[in-house]
Amino acid sequence: MGEFELIRRFFDRGPARRSPLGIGDDCALIAPREHGQIAVTSDVLVEGRHFFPDVAPFDLGHKSLAVNLSDLAAMGAEPFGFLLSVSLPGADEAWLGSFAEGLFALADRHGCELLGGDTTAGPLSIAITAFGHVPAGAALRRDGAQPGDDLWVSGEIGGPSWAVGERYAGRGAALGSGLVARLDRPEPRIALGIELRHLASAAIDLSDGLLGDLGHIVDRSRVGAEIDEAVLPVSMQLAAVSPERAIEQALSGGDDYELLFSAPPENRAAIGALGRRLNLPLTRIGRIRDGASIVVLDARGRPRARLPRSHEHFG
Ligand SMILES: [Mg+2]
Known part of the structure:
Protein backbone atom coordinates (compact mmCIF):
# COMPACT_ATOMS: atom_id res chain seq x y z
CA MET A 1 0.00 0.00 0.00
CA ALA A 136 -10.84 38.24 19.25
CA GLY A 137 -9.46 39.10 22.68
CA ALA A 138 -11.36 36.33 24.49
CA ALA A 139 -8.61 33.68 24.65
CA LEU A 140 -7.65 32.40 28.10
CA ARG A 141 -3.98 33.07 28.61
CA ARG A 142 -1.35 32.26 31.21
CA ASP A 143 -0.56 35.87 32.00
CA GLY A 144 -3.84 37.16 33.45
CA ALA A 145 -3.79 35.89 37.05
CA GLN A 146 -4.18 38.61 39.70
CA PRO A 147 -3.31 38.56 43.42
CA GLY A 148 -6.51 37.70 45.30
CA ASP A 149 -7.84 35.39 42.55
CA ASP A 150 -8.95 31.89 43.48
CA LEU A 151 -7.11 28.93 42.00
CA TRP A 152 -9.25 26.12 40.58
CA VAL A 153 -8.70 22.73 39.01
CA SER A 154 -11.12 20.51 37.09
CA GLY A 155 -11.64 16.78 37.63
CA GLU A 156 -9.31 14.52 39.57
CA ILE A 157 -5.51 14.66 39.39
CA GLY A 158 -2.50 12.43 40.07
CA GLY A 159 -3.94 9.11 38.87
CA PRO A 160 -2.59 8.99 35.30
CA SER A 161 1.06 9.67 36.21
CA TRP A 162 0.88 7.01 38.91
CA ALA A 163 -0.59 4.61 36.36
CA VAL A 164 2.38 5.27 34.05
CA GLY A 165 4.76 4.34 36.87
CA GLU A 166 2.81 1.17 37.59
CA ARG A 167 3.05 0.19 33.91
CA TYR A 168 6.80 0.78 33.88
CA ALA A 169 7.04 -1.46 36.94
CA GLY A 170 5.10 -4.20 35.14
CA ARG A 171 1.99 -3.81 37.30
CA GLY A 172 -0.22 -2.27 34.62
CA ALA A 173 -2.62 -5.22 34.57
CA ALA A 174 -3.69 -4.47 38.15
CA LEU A 175 -4.83 -0.90 37.36
CA GLY A 176 -8.57 -0.21 37.48
CA SER A 177 -10.39 0.47 34.21
CA GLY A 178 -11.27 4.02 35.26
CA LEU A 179 -7.63 4.92 35.76
CA VAL A 180 -6.58 3.24 32.53
CA ALA A 181 -9.23 5.21 30.62
CA ARG A 182 -8.05 8.47 32.19
CA LEU A 183 -4.47 7.75 31.16
CA ASP A 184 -5.07 6.32 27.69
CA ARG A 185 -8.15 8.25 26.63
CA PRO A 186 -8.12 11.62 28.41
CA GLU A 187 -11.12 13.88 27.71
CA PRO A 188 -10.04 17.37 26.66
CA ARG A 189 -12.05 19.93 28.67
CA ILE A 190 -13.29 21.84 25.63
CA ALA A 191 -16.73 22.84 26.96
CA LEU A 192 -15.17 24.04 30.22
CA GLY A 193 -12.56 26.14 28.43
CA ILE A 194 -15.18 27.86 26.28
CA GLU A 195 -17.36 28.68 29.31
CA LEU A 196 -14.35 29.97 31.25
CA ARG A 197 -13.65 32.70 28.67
CA HIS A 198 -15.89 34.98 30.72
CA LEU A 199 -15.04 33.66 34.19
CA ALA A 200 -11.31 32.89 34.42
CA SER A 201 -8.39 35.31 34.52
CA ALA A 202 -5.76 32.76 33.42
CA ALA A 203 -5.71 29.08 32.48
CA ILE A 204 -3.43 26.21 31.48
CA ASP A 205 -3.97 22.51 30.90
CA LEU A 206 -2.22 20.06 33.22
CA SER A 207 0.19 18.07 31.10
CA ASP A 208 3.39 18.39 33.12
CA GLY A 209 2.02 18.31 36.66
CA LEU A 210 0.24 20.83 38.90
CA LEU A 211 3.35 22.53 40.34
CA GLY A 212 5.08 22.73 36.97
CA ASP A 213 2.07 24.08 35.13
CA LEU A 214 1.14 26.48 37.93
CA GLY A 215 4.73 27.66 37.64
CA HIS A 216 3.98 28.79 34.08
CA ILE A 217 0.97 30.85 35.22
CA VAL A 218 2.98 32.32 38.10
CA ASP A 219 5.90 33.22 35.80
CA ARG A 220 3.80 34.70 33.04
CA SER A 221 1.44 36.57 35.37
CA ARG A 222 4.28 37.76 37.69
CA VAL A 223 2.46 36.59 40.81
CA GLY A 224 2.83 33.96 43.53
CA ALA A 225 0.41 31.21 44.55
CA GLU A 226 -0.70 29.09 47.50
CA ILE A 227 -2.11 25.57 47.27
CA ASP A 228 -4.05 23.89 50.09
CA GLU A 229 -2.96 20.26 49.76
CA ALA A 230 -5.81 18.94 51.93
CA VAL A 231 -8.43 19.95 49.36
CA LEU A 232 -6.64 18.69 46.24
CA PRO A 233 -8.98 16.44 44.21
CA VAL A 234 -6.59 13.49 44.31
CA SER A 235 -7.17 10.17 42.59
CA MET A 236 -9.47 8.16 44.88
CA GLN A 237 -7.90 4.93 43.75
CA LEU A 238 -4.42 6.15 44.62
CA ALA A 239 -5.56 7.71 47.91
CA ALA A 240 -6.85 4.29 48.94
CA VAL A 241 -3.29 2.95 48.49
CA SER A 242 -1.43 5.88 50.05
CA PRO A 243 -2.90 9.31 50.93
CA GLU A 244 0.56 10.92 51.08
CA ARG A 245 1.56 9.44 47.74
CA ALA A 246 -1.74 10.65 46.25
CA ILE A 247 -0.93 14.24 47.24
CA GLU A 248 2.64 14.05 45.93
CA GLN A 249 1.43 12.56 42.67
CA ALA A 250 -1.28 15.24 42.34
CA LEU A 251 1.36 17.95 42.85
CA SER A 252 4.13 16.60 40.67
CA GLY A 253 2.65 14.05 38.26
CA GLY A 254 1.69 14.80 34.70
CA ASP A 255 -0.67 13.55 32.01
CA ASP A 256 -3.80 14.78 33.83
CA TYR A 257 -5.17 16.95 30.99
CA GLU A 258 -7.42 18.80 33.39
CA LEU A 259 -7.64 22.60 33.42
CA LEU A 260 -5.96 24.73 36.08
CA PHE A 261 -7.34 28.26 36.17
CA SER A 262 -7.51 31.41 38.26
CA ALA A 263 -10.66 33.48 38.69
CA PRO A 264 -11.79 36.43 40.78
CA PRO A 265 -13.61 35.40 44.01
CA GLU A 266 -16.83 37.08 42.78
CA ASN A 267 -17.10 34.31 40.15
CA ARG A 268 -17.21 31.48 42.72
CA ALA A 269 -20.95 30.87 42.49
CA ALA A 270 -20.94 30.98 38.68
CA ILE A 271 -18.02 28.53 38.52
CA GLY A 272 -19.76 26.20 40.98
CA ALA A 273 -22.90 26.28 38.82
CA LEU A 274 -20.81 25.66 35.70
CA GLY A 275 -19.25 22.54 37.22
CA ARG A 276 -22.70 21.16 38.05
CA ARG A 277 -23.98 21.96 34.56
CA LEU A 278 -21.00 20.22 32.92
CA ASN A 279 -21.14 17.40 35.47
CA LEU A 280 -17.44 18.00 36.08
CA PRO A 281 -16.04 18.61 39.58
CA LEU A 282 -14.36 22.03 39.84
CA THR A 283 -12.32 22.39 43.02
CA ARG A 284 -10.96 25.58 44.57
CA ILE A 285 -7.44 24.50 45.55
CA GLY A 286 -5.81 27.76 46.62
CA ARG A 287 -5.21 31.35 45.67
CA ILE A 288 -3.01 33.74 43.74
CA ARG A 289 -0.78 35.92 45.91
CA ASP A 290 1.73 38.72 45.53
CA GLY A 291 5.30 37.57 45.10
CA ALA A 292 6.82 35.00 42.80
CA SER A 293 6.82 31.71 44.71
CA ILE A 294 4.47 28.75 45.02
CA VAL A 295 3.71 27.61 48.56
CA VAL A 296 1.95 24.34 49.39
CA LEU A 297 0.12 24.42 52.73
CA ASP A 298 -0.51 21.22 54.67
CA ALA A 299 -3.77 20.39 56.49
CA ARG A 300 -2.76 22.67 59.40
CA GLY A 301 -1.91 25.57 57.10
CA ARG A 302 1.86 25.15 57.46
CA PRO A 303 4.05 25.48 54.36
CA ARG A 304 5.57 22.23 53.12
CA ALA A 305 9.34 22.41 53.52
CA ARG A 306 10.07 20.29 50.47
CA LEU A 307 8.09 20.22 47.24
CA PRO A 308 8.05 17.14 45.03
CA ARG A 309 9.93 17.64 41.79
CA SER A 310 7.73 18.18 38.81
CA HIS A 311 7.91 16.24 35.58
CA GLU A 312 10.13 17.88 32.97
CA HIS A 313 10.85 17.03 29.36
CA PHE A 314 14.43 16.02 28.66
CA GLY A 315 14.87 15.50 32.42
MG1 LIG B 1 -0.66 22.98 27.46
Missing part, protein backbone atom coordinates in the same frame (compact mmCIF):
# COMPACT_ATOMS: atom_id res chain seq x y z
CA GLY A 2 1.55 3.32 -1.07
CA GLU A 3 1.30 6.64 0.71
CA PHE A 4 -1.62 7.97 -1.33
CA GLU A 5 -3.57 4.75 -1.08
CA LEU A 6 -2.98 4.73 2.68
CA ILE A 7 -4.27 8.30 3.04
CA ARG A 8 -7.27 7.62 0.82
CA ARG A 9 -8.26 4.48 2.70
CA PHE A 10 -7.78 5.58 6.27
CA PHE A 11 -7.77 9.35 6.45
CA ASP A 12 -9.61 10.98 3.52
CA ARG A 13 -13.19 11.69 4.56
CA GLY A 14 -14.16 14.08 1.78
CA PRO A 15 -14.68 17.86 1.90
CA ALA A 16 -14.37 19.56 5.29
CA ARG A 17 -16.75 22.28 6.48
CA ARG A 18 -13.99 24.63 7.60
CA SER A 19 -11.71 23.92 4.68
CA PRO A 20 -13.44 24.06 1.28
CA LEU A 21 -10.74 22.02 -0.45
CA GLY A 22 -10.54 19.18 2.06
CA ILE A 23 -7.28 17.27 2.04
CA GLY A 24 -5.26 16.43 -1.06
CA ASP A 25 -3.92 19.73 -2.38
CA ASP A 26 -0.56 21.30 -1.58
CA CYS A 27 -2.03 23.27 1.33
CA ALA A 28 -5.19 23.25 3.38
CA LEU A 29 -7.28 26.40 3.04
CA ILE A 30 -8.88 27.61 6.24
CA ALA A 31 -11.78 30.06 6.23
CA PRO A 32 -11.51 32.06 9.47
CA ARG A 33 -14.59 33.39 11.24
CA GLU A 34 -15.16 37.10 11.06
CA HIS A 35 -13.80 39.02 14.08
CA GLY A 36 -12.24 35.86 15.41
CA GLN A 37 -8.75 34.56 16.05
CA ILE A 38 -7.38 31.11 15.29
CA ALA A 39 -5.59 29.31 18.12
CA VAL A 40 -2.92 26.89 16.87
CA THR A 41 -1.10 24.20 18.84
CA SER A 42 1.19 21.31 17.99
CA ASP A 43 2.38 18.17 19.78
CA VAL A 44 4.66 15.31 18.78
CA LEU A 45 4.27 11.85 20.31
CA VAL A 46 7.20 9.49 19.94
CA GLU A 47 7.17 5.78 20.67
CA GLY A 48 9.09 4.91 23.84
CA ARG A 49 9.03 8.52 25.02
CA HIS A 50 5.33 9.39 25.11
CA PHE A 51 3.67 6.00 24.72
CA PHE A 52 4.49 2.35 25.21
CA PRO A 53 5.36 0.33 22.07
CA ASP A 54 2.40 -2.01 22.72
CA VAL A 55 -0.17 0.78 23.14
CA ALA A 56 -3.57 -0.02 21.61
CA PRO A 57 -3.76 1.88 18.29
CA PHE A 58 -7.30 3.11 19.08
CA ASP A 59 -6.00 4.72 22.27
CA LEU A 60 -3.00 6.20 20.50
CA GLY A 61 -5.27 7.78 17.89
CA HIS A 62 -7.42 9.24 20.65
CA LYS A 63 -4.58 10.52 22.79
CA SER A 64 -2.57 12.05 19.93
CA LEU A 65 -5.48 14.36 19.20
CA ALA A 66 -6.62 14.72 22.82
CA VAL A 67 -3.37 16.32 24.00
CA ASN A 68 -3.74 18.95 21.28
CA LEU A 69 -7.42 19.57 21.98
CA SER A 70 -6.50 19.98 25.64
CA ASP A 71 -4.22 22.89 24.69
CA LEU A 72 -7.08 24.45 22.72
CA ALA A 73 -9.36 23.96 25.76
CA ALA A 74 -6.81 25.75 27.94
CA MET A 75 -7.09 28.80 25.67
CA GLY A 76 -10.89 28.73 25.53
CA ALA A 77 -10.76 27.86 21.82
CA GLU A 78 -13.34 25.81 19.96
CA PRO A 79 -11.61 23.15 17.84
CA PHE A 80 -12.41 22.97 14.13
CA GLY A 81 -9.52 21.25 12.39
CA PHE A 82 -6.17 19.51 12.57
CA LEU A 83 -3.17 18.41 10.54
CA LEU A 84 -1.80 14.91 11.04
CA SER A 85 1.78 13.96 10.23
CA VAL A 86 2.76 10.38 10.92
CA SER A 87 5.91 8.38 10.59
CA LEU A 88 5.04 4.68 10.32
CA PRO A 89 7.31 1.63 10.43
CA GLY A 90 4.93 -0.19 8.06
CA ALA A 91 1.43 -0.10 6.61
CA ASP A 92 -0.33 -2.50 8.99
CA GLU A 93 -3.96 -2.23 7.89
CA ALA A 94 -5.55 -3.47 11.12
CA TRP A 95 -3.37 -1.10 13.14
CA LEU A 96 -4.13 1.88 10.88
CA GLY A 97 -7.85 1.15 10.89
CA SER A 98 -7.96 1.11 14.67
CA PHE A 99 -5.75 4.20 14.99
CA ALA A 100 -8.03 6.12 12.60
CA GLU A 101 -11.10 4.93 14.49
CA GLY A 102 -9.81 6.27 17.83
CA LEU A 103 -8.64 9.49 16.22
CA PHE A 104 -11.88 10.27 14.40
CA ALA A 105 -14.18 9.19 17.25
CA LEU A 106 -12.73 12.01 19.36
CA ALA A 107 -12.44 14.43 16.42
CA ASP A 108 -16.10 13.95 15.49
CA ARG A 109 -17.28 14.55 19.06
CA HIS A 110 -15.70 17.99 18.86
CA GLY A 111 -16.47 18.83 15.24
CA CYS A 112 -12.76 18.83 14.49
CA GLU A 113 -11.90 17.87 10.90
CA LEU A 114 -8.69 16.53 9.38
CA LEU A 115 -7.43 19.26 7.03
CA GLY A 116 -4.18 17.75 5.80
CA GLY A 117 -0.81 16.41 6.85
CA ASP A 118 1.93 14.08 5.78
CA THR A 119 2.93 10.43 6.02
CA THR A 120 6.36 8.88 5.80
CA ALA A 121 8.05 5.59 6.58
CA GLY A 122 10.16 5.57 9.74
CA PRO A 123 10.03 4.93 13.48
CA LEU A 124 6.50 5.38 14.86
CA SER A 125 5.75 8.99 15.75
CA ILE A 126 2.67 11.16 15.45
CA ALA A 127 2.63 14.92 15.09
CA ILE A 128 -0.66 16.79 15.20
CA THR A 129 -1.30 20.50 14.77
CA ALA A 130 -4.78 21.55 15.85
CA PHE A 131 -6.75 24.72 15.16
CA GLY A 132 -9.53 26.34 17.13
CA HIS A 133 -11.64 29.47 16.90
CA VAL A 134 -11.77 32.03 19.67
CA PRO A 135 -13.45 35.46 19.57
Whole structure:
Protein backbone atom coordinates (compact mmCIF):
# COMPACT_ATOMS: atom_id res chain seq x y z
CA MET A 1 0.00 0.00 0.00
CA GLY A 2 1.55 3.32 -1.07
CA GLU A 3 1.30 6.64 0.71
CA PHE A 4 -1.62 7.97 -1.33
CA GLU A 5 -3.57 4.75 -1.08
CA LEU A 6 -2.98 4.73 2.68
CA ILE A 7 -4.27 8.30 3.04
CA ARG A 8 -7.27 7.62 0.82
CA ARG A 9 -8.26 4.48 2.70
CA PHE A 10 -7.78 5.58 6.27
CA PHE A 11 -7.77 9.35 6.45
CA ASP A 12 -9.61 10.98 3.52
CA ARG A 13 -13.19 11.69 4.56
CA GLY A 14 -14.16 14.08 1.78
CA PRO A 15 -14.68 17.86 1.90
CA ALA A 16 -14.37 19.56 5.29
CA ARG A 17 -16.75 22.28 6.48
CA ARG A 18 -13.99 24.63 7.60
CA SER A 19 -11.71 23.92 4.68
CA PRO A 20 -13.44 24.06 1.28
CA LEU A 21 -10.74 22.02 -0.45
CA GLY A 22 -10.54 19.18 2.06
CA ILE A 23 -7.28 17.27 2.04
CA GLY A 24 -5.26 16.43 -1.06
CA ASP A 25 -3.92 19.73 -2.38
CA ASP A 26 -0.56 21.30 -1.58
CA CYS A 27 -2.03 23.27 1.33
CA ALA A 28 -5.19 23.25 3.38
CA LEU A 29 -7.28 26.40 3.04
CA ILE A 30 -8.88 27.61 6.24
CA ALA A 31 -11.78 30.06 6.23
CA PRO A 32 -11.51 32.06 9.47
CA ARG A 33 -14.59 33.39 11.24
CA GLU A 34 -15.16 37.10 11.06
CA HIS A 35 -13.80 39.02 14.08
CA GLY A 36 -12.24 35.86 15.41
CA GLN A 37 -8.75 34.56 16.05
CA ILE A 38 -7.38 31.11 15.29
CA ALA A 39 -5.59 29.31 18.12
CA VAL A 40 -2.92 26.89 16.87
CA THR A 41 -1.10 24.20 18.84
CA SER A 42 1.19 21.31 17.99
CA ASP A 43 2.38 18.17 19.78
CA VAL A 44 4.66 15.31 18.78
CA LEU A 45 4.27 11.85 20.31
CA VAL A 46 7.20 9.49 19.94
CA GLU A 47 7.17 5.78 20.67
CA GLY A 48 9.09 4.91 23.84
CA ARG A 49 9.03 8.52 25.02
CA HIS A 50 5.33 9.39 25.11
CA PHE A 51 3.67 6.00 24.72
CA PHE A 52 4.49 2.35 25.21
CA PRO A 53 5.36 0.33 22.07
CA ASP A 54 2.40 -2.01 22.72
CA VAL A 55 -0.17 0.78 23.14
CA ALA A 56 -3.57 -0.02 21.61
CA PRO A 57 -3.76 1.88 18.29
CA PHE A 58 -7.30 3.11 19.08
CA ASP A 59 -6.00 4.72 22.27
CA LEU A 60 -3.00 6.20 20.50
CA GLY A 61 -5.27 7.78 17.89
CA HIS A 62 -7.42 9.24 20.65
CA LYS A 63 -4.58 10.52 22.79
CA SER A 64 -2.57 12.05 19.93
CA LEU A 65 -5.48 14.36 19.20
CA ALA A 66 -6.62 14.72 22.82
CA VAL A 67 -3.37 16.32 24.00
CA ASN A 68 -3.74 18.95 21.28
CA LEU A 69 -7.42 19.57 21.98
CA SER A 70 -6.50 19.98 25.64
CA ASP A 71 -4.22 22.89 24.69
CA LEU A 72 -7.08 24.45 22.72
CA ALA A 73 -9.36 23.96 25.76
CA ALA A 74 -6.81 25.75 27.94
CA MET A 75 -7.09 28.80 25.67
CA GLY A 76 -10.89 28.73 25.53
CA ALA A 77 -10.76 27.86 21.82
CA GLU A 78 -13.34 25.81 19.96
CA PRO A 79 -11.61 23.15 17.84
CA PHE A 80 -12.41 22.97 14.13
CA GLY A 81 -9.52 21.25 12.39
CA PHE A 82 -6.17 19.51 12.57
CA LEU A 83 -3.17 18.41 10.54
CA LEU A 84 -1.80 14.91 11.04
CA SER A 85 1.78 13.96 10.23
CA VAL A 86 2.76 10.38 10.92
CA SER A 87 5.91 8.38 10.59
CA LEU A 88 5.04 4.68 10.32
CA PRO A 89 7.31 1.63 10.43
CA GLY A 90 4.93 -0.19 8.06
CA ALA A 91 1.43 -0.10 6.61
CA ASP A 92 -0.33 -2.50 8.99
CA GLU A 93 -3.96 -2.23 7.89
CA ALA A 94 -5.55 -3.47 11.12
CA TRP A 95 -3.37 -1.10 13.14
CA LEU A 96 -4.13 1.88 10.88
CA GLY A 97 -7.85 1.15 10.89
CA SER A 98 -7.96 1.11 14.67
CA PHE A 99 -5.75 4.20 14.99
CA ALA A 100 -8.03 6.12 12.60
CA GLU A 101 -11.10 4.93 14.49
CA GLY A 102 -9.81 6.27 17.83
CA LEU A 103 -8.64 9.49 16.22
CA PHE A 104 -11.88 10.27 14.40
CA ALA A 105 -14.18 9.19 17.25
CA LEU A 106 -12.73 12.01 19.36
CA ALA A 107 -12.44 14.43 16.42
CA ASP A 108 -16.10 13.95 15.49
CA ARG A 109 -17.28 14.55 19.06
CA HIS A 110 -15.70 17.99 18.86
CA GLY A 111 -16.47 18.83 15.24
CA CYS A 112 -12.76 18.83 14.49
CA GLU A 113 -11.90 17.87 10.90
CA LEU A 114 -8.69 16.53 9.38
CA LEU A 115 -7.43 19.26 7.03
CA GLY A 116 -4.18 17.75 5.80
CA GLY A 117 -0.81 16.41 6.85
CA ASP A 118 1.93 14.08 5.78
CA THR A 119 2.93 10.43 6.02
CA THR A 120 6.36 8.88 5.80
CA ALA A 121 8.05 5.59 6.58
CA GLY A 122 10.16 5.57 9.74
CA PRO A 123 10.03 4.93 13.48
CA LEU A 124 6.50 5.38 14.86
CA SER A 125 5.75 8.99 15.75
CA ILE A 126 2.67 11.16 15.45
CA ALA A 127 2.63 14.92 15.09
CA ILE A 128 -0.66 16.79 15.20
CA THR A 129 -1.30 20.50 14.77
CA ALA A 130 -4.78 21.55 15.85
CA PHE A 131 -6.75 24.72 15.16
CA GLY A 132 -9.53 26.34 17.13
CA HIS A 133 -11.64 29.47 16.90
CA VAL A 134 -11.77 32.03 19.67
CA PRO A 135 -13.45 35.46 19.57
CA ALA A 136 -10.84 38.24 19.25
CA GLY A 137 -9.46 39.10 22.68
CA ALA A 138 -11.36 36.33 24.49
CA ALA A 139 -8.61 33.68 24.65
CA LEU A 140 -7.65 32.40 28.10
CA ARG A 141 -3.98 33.07 28.61
CA ARG A 142 -1.35 32.26 31.21
CA ASP A 143 -0.56 35.87 32.00
CA GLY A 144 -3.84 37.16 33.45
CA ALA A 145 -3.79 35.89 37.05
CA GLN A 146 -4.18 38.61 39.70
CA PRO A 147 -3.31 38.56 43.42
CA GLY A 148 -6.51 37.70 45.30
CA ASP A 149 -7.84 35.39 42.55
CA ASP A 150 -8.95 31.89 43.48
CA LEU A 151 -7.11 28.93 42.00
CA TRP A 152 -9.25 26.12 40.58
CA VAL A 153 -8.70 22.73 39.01
CA SER A 154 -11.12 20.51 37.09
CA GLY A 155 -11.64 16.78 37.63
CA GLU A 156 -9.31 14.52 39.57
CA ILE A 157 -5.51 14.66 39.39
CA GLY A 158 -2.50 12.43 40.07
CA GLY A 159 -3.94 9.11 38.87
CA PRO A 160 -2.59 8.99 35.30
CA SER A 161 1.06 9.67 36.21
CA TRP A 162 0.88 7.01 38.91
CA ALA A 163 -0.59 4.61 36.36
CA VAL A 164 2.38 5.27 34.05
CA GLY A 165 4.76 4.34 36.87
CA GLU A 166 2.81 1.17 37.59
CA ARG A 167 3.05 0.19 33.91
CA TYR A 168 6.80 0.78 33.88
CA ALA A 169 7.04 -1.46 36.94
CA GLY A 170 5.10 -4.20 35.14
CA ARG A 171 1.99 -3.81 37.30
CA GLY A 172 -0.22 -2.27 34.62
CA ALA A 173 -2.62 -5.22 34.57
CA ALA A 174 -3.69 -4.47 38.15
CA LEU A 175 -4.83 -0.90 37.36
CA GLY A 176 -8.57 -0.21 37.48
CA SER A 177 -10.39 0.47 34.21
CA GLY A 178 -11.27 4.02 35.26
CA LEU A 179 -7.63 4.92 35.76
CA VAL A 180 -6.58 3.24 32.53
CA ALA A 181 -9.23 5.21 30.62
CA ARG A 182 -8.05 8.47 32.19
CA LEU A 183 -4.47 7.75 31.16
CA ASP A 184 -5.07 6.32 27.69
CA ARG A 185 -8.15 8.25 26.63
CA PRO A 186 -8.12 11.62 28.41
CA GLU A 187 -11.12 13.88 27.71
CA PRO A 188 -10.04 17.37 26.66
CA ARG A 189 -12.05 19.93 28.67
CA ILE A 190 -13.29 21.84 25.63
CA ALA A 191 -16.73 22.84 26.96
CA LEU A 192 -15.17 24.04 30.22
CA GLY A 193 -12.56 26.14 28.43
CA ILE A 194 -15.18 27.86 26.28
CA GLU A 195 -17.36 28.68 29.31
CA LEU A 196 -14.35 29.97 31.25
CA ARG A 197 -13.65 32.70 28.67
CA HIS A 198 -15.89 34.98 30.72
CA LEU A 199 -15.04 33.66 34.19
CA ALA A 200 -11.31 32.89 34.42
CA SER A 201 -8.39 35.31 34.52
CA ALA A 202 -5.76 32.76 33.42
CA ALA A 203 -5.71 29.08 32.48
CA ILE A 204 -3.43 26.21 31.48
CA ASP A 205 -3.97 22.51 30.90
CA LEU A 206 -2.22 20.06 33.22
CA SER A 207 0.19 18.07 31.10
CA ASP A 208 3.39 18.39 33.12
CA GLY A 209 2.02 18.31 36.66
CA LEU A 210 0.24 20.83 38.90
CA LEU A 211 3.35 22.53 40.34
CA GLY A 212 5.08 22.73 36.97
CA ASP A 213 2.07 24.08 35.13
CA LEU A 214 1.14 26.48 37.93
CA GLY A 215 4.73 27.66 37.64
CA HIS A 216 3.98 28.79 34.08
CA ILE A 217 0.97 30.85 35.22
CA VAL A 218 2.98 32.32 38.10
CA ASP A 219 5.90 33.22 35.80
CA ARG A 220 3.80 34.70 33.04
CA SER A 221 1.44 36.57 35.37
CA ARG A 222 4.28 37.76 37.69
CA VAL A 223 2.46 36.59 40.81
CA GLY A 224 2.83 33.96 43.53
CA ALA A 225 0.41 31.21 44.55
CA GLU A 226 -0.70 29.09 47.50
CA ILE A 227 -2.11 25.57 47.27
CA ASP A 228 -4.05 23.89 50.09
CA GLU A 229 -2.96 20.26 49.76
CA ALA A 230 -5.81 18.94 51.93
CA VAL A 231 -8.43 19.95 49.36
CA LEU A 232 -6.64 18.69 46.24
CA PRO A 233 -8.98 16.44 44.21
CA VAL A 234 -6.59 13.49 44.31
CA SER A 235 -7.17 10.17 42.59
CA MET A 236 -9.47 8.16 44.88
CA GLN A 237 -7.90 4.93 43.75
CA LEU A 238 -4.42 6.15 44.62
CA ALA A 239 -5.56 7.71 47.91
CA ALA A 240 -6.85 4.29 48.94
CA VAL A 241 -3.29 2.95 48.49
CA SER A 242 -1.43 5.88 50.05
CA PRO A 243 -2.90 9.31 50.93
CA GLU A 244 0.56 10.92 51.08
CA ARG A 245 1.56 9.44 47.74
CA ALA A 246 -1.74 10.65 46.25
CA ILE A 247 -0.93 14.24 47.24
CA GLU A 248 2.64 14.05 45.93
CA GLN A 249 1.43 12.56 42.67
CA ALA A 250 -1.28 15.24 42.34
CA LEU A 251 1.36 17.95 42.85
CA SER A 252 4.13 16.60 40.67
CA GLY A 253 2.65 14.05 38.26
CA GLY A 254 1.69 14.80 34.70
CA ASP A 255 -0.67 13.55 32.01
CA ASP A 256 -3.80 14.78 33.83
CA TYR A 257 -5.17 16.95 30.99
CA GLU A 258 -7.42 18.80 33.39
CA LEU A 259 -7.64 22.60 33.42
CA LEU A 260 -5.96 24.73 36.08
CA PHE A 261 -7.34 28.26 36.17
CA SER A 262 -7.51 31.41 38.26
CA ALA A 263 -10.66 33.48 38.69
CA PRO A 264 -11.79 36.43 40.78
CA PRO A 265 -13.61 35.40 44.01
CA GLU A 266 -16.83 37.08 42.78
CA ASN A 267 -17.10 34.31 40.15
CA ARG A 268 -17.21 31.48 42.72
CA ALA A 269 -20.95 30.87 42.49
CA ALA A 270 -20.94 30.98 38.68
CA ILE A 271 -18.02 28.53 38.52
CA GLY A 272 -19.76 26.20 40.98
CA ALA A 273 -22.90 26.28 38.82
CA LEU A 274 -20.81 25.66 35.70
CA GLY A 275 -19.25 22.54 37.22
CA ARG A 276 -22.70 21.16 38.05
CA ARG A 277 -23.98 21.96 34.56
CA LEU A 278 -21.00 20.22 32.92
CA ASN A 279 -21.14 17.40 35.47
CA LEU A 280 -17.44 18.00 36.08
CA PRO A 281 -16.04 18.61 39.58
CA LEU A 282 -14.36 22.03 39.84
CA THR A 283 -12.32 22.39 43.02
CA ARG A 284 -10.96 25.58 44.57
CA ILE A 285 -7.44 24.50 45.55
CA GLY A 286 -5.81 27.76 46.62
CA ARG A 287 -5.21 31.35 45.67
CA ILE A 288 -3.01 33.74 43.74
CA ARG A 289 -0.78 35.92 45.91
CA ASP A 290 1.73 38.72 45.53
CA GLY A 291 5.30 37.57 45.10
CA ALA A 292 6.82 35.00 42.80
CA SER A 293 6.82 31.71 44.71
CA ILE A 294 4.47 28.75 45.02
CA VAL A 295 3.71 27.61 48.56
CA VAL A 296 1.95 24.34 49.39
CA LEU A 297 0.12 24.42 52.73
CA ASP A 298 -0.51 21.22 54.67
CA ALA A 299 -3.77 20.39 56.49
CA ARG A 300 -2.76 22.67 59.40
CA GLY A 301 -1.91 25.57 57.10
CA ARG A 302 1.86 25.15 57.46
CA PRO A 303 4.05 25.48 54.36
CA ARG A 304 5.57 22.23 53.12
CA ALA A 305 9.34 22.41 53.52
CA ARG A 306 10.07 20.29 50.47
CA LEU A 307 8.09 20.22 47.24
CA PRO A 308 8.05 17.14 45.03
CA ARG A 309 9.93 17.64 41.79
CA SER A 310 7.73 18.18 38.81
CA HIS A 311 7.91 16.24 35.58
CA GLU A 312 10.13 17.88 32.97
CA HIS A 313 10.85 17.03 29.36
CA PHE A 314 14.43 16.02 28.66
CA GLY A 315 14.87 15.50 32.42
MG1 LIG B 1 -0.66 22.98 27.46
